[in-house]
Amino acid sequence: MPKFSDNDWQQVWAGANIATMAGAGPYGSIHDAAIALSGERIAWIGPAAEARRLAQSKGLPVRETHGQWITPGLIDCHTHVVYGGNRVAEFEQRLCGASYEDIARAGGGIQSTMRETRAATKESLYESARRRLECLMAEGVTTVEIKSGYGLELAAERRSLEVARLLGEALPLSVKTTFLGLHSLPPEFAGQRRRYVDEVSGPWLRDLVAAGLVDAVDSFCEDIAFSVAETEQFLQAAKQLGIAAHVHAGQLSDMGAAQAAAKCGALSADHLEFLSADGARALASAGTVAVLLPTAYFTLRQTTPPPIALLRESGVHLAVATDSNPGTSPCTSLLLALSMACTLFGLTPEEALAGATRNGARALGVIGEVGTVEVGKRADLAFWRIGQPAELCYGLGANPCAAVMYRGKLREIGPA
Numbered sequence: 001m002p003k004f005s006d007n008d009w010q011q012v013w014a015g016a017n018i019a020t021m022a023g024a025g026p027y028g029s030i031h032d033a034a035i036a037l038s039g040e041r042i043a044w045i046g047p048a049a050e051a052r053r054l055a056q057s058k059g060l061p062v063r064e065t066h067g068q069w070i071t072p073g074l075i076d077c078h079t080h081v082v083y084g085g086n087r088v089a090e091f092e093q094r095l096c097g098a099s100y101e102d103i104a105r106a107g108g109g110i111q112s113t114m115r116e117t118r119a120a121t122k123e124s125l126y127e128s129a130r131r132r133l134e135c136l137m138a139e140g141v142t143t144v145e146i147k148s149g150y151g152l153e154l155a156a157e158r159r160s161l162e163v164a165r166l167l168g169e170a171l172p173l174s175v176k177t178t179f180l181g182l183h184s185l186p187p188e189f190a191g192q193r194r195r196y197v198d199e200v201s202g203p204w205l206r207d208l209v210a211a212g213l214v215d216a217v218d219s220f221c222e223d224i225a226f227s228v229a230e231t232e233q234f235l236q237a238a239k240q241l242g243i244a245a246h247v248h249a250g251q252l253s254d255m256g257a258a259q260a261a262a263k264c265g266a267l268s269a270d271h272l273e274f275l276s277a278d279g280a281r282a283l284a285s286a287g288t289v290a291v292l293l294p295t296a297y298f299t300l301r302q303t304t305p306p307p308i309a310l311l312r313e314s315g316v317h318l319a320v321a322t323d324s325n326p327g328t329s330p331c332t333s334l335l336l337a338l339s340m341a342c343t344l345f346g347l348t349p350e351e352a353l354a355g356a357t358r359n360g361a362r363a364l365g366v367i368g369e370v371g372t373v374e375v376g377k378r379a380d381l382a383f384w385r386i387g388q389p390a391e392l393c394y395g396l397g398a399n400p401c402a403a404v405m406y407r408g409k410l411r412e413i414g415p416a
């Protein structure tokens with residue numbers, strides 16, 4: 001971490017309560033506090049009175065926050081926001097009795113979004129994804145992961161990842177890209193699974209990595225998608241290129257995907273409704289983060305929640321994300337995901353908020369840079385009109401975000 005003196009201060013925010021999500025006590029809270037910034041970095045955190053005195057002695061203006069809460073900018077560490085069309089027709093079919101598996105086997109599900117994504121222009125993919133990201137950003141999100149996986153042919157996967165990169169350059173948030181090569185077997189490879197996995201793990205991966213489009217890879221490890229062996233082949237190929245991994249694991253069944261994720265050193269294993277004690281132990285010892293996706297669980301009307309007590313006992317870090325996607329989680333509210341993580345999965349509000357800050361950062365490998373409010377970290381912050389941090393998990397449908405700061409630049413959100 002860089003060292004700062006008060007001579008480096010350029011902005012001072014005082015009179016806030018800060019949920020640092022680091023250090024001791026609930027939420028790492030500091031009351032009647034102040035934060036000073038140097039460029040895009042947090043240079044100082046301490047008592048408001050001291051900050052006012054130091055700032056005055058230097059003739060620096062102090063911005064008063066009047067008791068707002070400041071948290072780390074939120075991190076949505078699992079999304080699929082780049083896609084064509086939507087799946088509202090399947091939403092209706094499911095409510096008329098079809099299961100996710102029925103729809104997938106009948107060529108719906110991921111395959112129908114694949115057709116629309118392949119047909120979409122880069123501009124329309126960009127525009128629809130931008131609108132989804134605007135919703136997330138209005139709720140304090142400053143870092144988002146975006147997966148490909150609806151192209152399922154090299155050109156369309158590349159286009160999706162390029163759109164994700166462009167969004168990260170144009171919008172005030174940091175984008176991590178994930179090549180979800182093993183999402184669903186595309187129709188032109190029907191009966192040729194092995195050839196598909198070889199292509200994705202070989203030439204496709206090399207091409208996309210060489211183009212600088214891939215921060216991580218991902219595999220949907222499930223019996224309607226890809227096996228443990230296929231997942232491991234892809235993840236190991238990525239590892240040899242120095243690329244990190246995530247795994248969609250244990251959403252519909254326990255195939256040992258969590259163990260595979262841990263064995264390959266994946267940053268995260270995501271979903272985990274179906275997880276054994278062995279799987280939880282493997283995640284803990286590999287330091288692989290469990291990413292909980294309660295809005296997908298809710299949309300699919302699942303009834304077996306992830307084994308939270310087991311994950312806690314095992315010492316696995318828990319993150320929470322939206323899984324924003326057209327089929328199983330048409331959700332663009334991370335605050336709603338936090339609420340559901342509490343009400344449906346039994347997380348405490350502090351665990352849920354850690355899941356969208358500190359542990360979301362761990363799940364993306366960026367904990368050294370963001371995810372907590374600490375000196376030296378990037379000034380990615382969210383300002384909230386709340387009386388206590390648990391309100392971020394308590395409200396359903398309200399947005400108490402007052403302002404979002406990205407790299408030291410503030411944007412006001414909504415009416416005061």
Ligand SMILES: [Zn+2]
Pocket residue numbers: 078080248323325
């Ligand atoms: Zn997903």
